Amino acid sequence: xxxHCEVDFSDYSAEADPVEFFDIVTVKAAKKPHxxxxxxxxxxxxxxxxxxxxKFEGQMSSDSVCAPCAETKAEFEYRIFGGDLxxxxxxxxxxxxxx
Numbered sequence: 001x002x003x004h005c006e007v008d009f010s011d012y013s014a015e016a017d018p019v020e021f022f023d024i025v026t027v028k029a030a031k032k033p034h035x036x037x038x039x040x041x042x043x044x045x046x047x048x049x050x051x052x053x054x055k056f057e058g059q060m061s062s063d064s065v066c067a068p069c070a071e072t073k074a075e076f077e078y079r080i081f082g083g084d085l086x087x088x089x090x091x092x093x094x095x096x097x098x099x
Contacts, residue, residue, distance in 0.1 A: 006097040007089060009078040019081065022054035026070075037063035037083040038073070054081050 026048055034043040043049045043066050050065040063081055065073070072078075078085055 011044040012028035034064040036066040
């Protein structure tokens with residue numbers, strides 16, 4: 001098999017425990033830098049990023065996700081919050097998924 005990526009998280013995302021609610025907004029980092037919840041890289045002042053606020057198992061959480069990680073999540077239909085996108089991709093690739 002070649003020519004297309006076999007990684008697809010749409011089923012995994014659909015089967016994940018649902019959050020009680022979430023809100024995703026695209027904002028620009030103001031004066032202070034942020035850290036991406038997915039890649040743990042910096043989000044510099046002035047850069048656009050997604051701010052995700054959600055409630056899971058009664059706990060409020062907030063993630064900052066840089067633009068490249070947000071695009072990757074959208075491309076792979078990865079709709080899970082909490083910062084494990086790249087670990088899940090590595091697992092898929094380690095299990096033989098074609099990239």
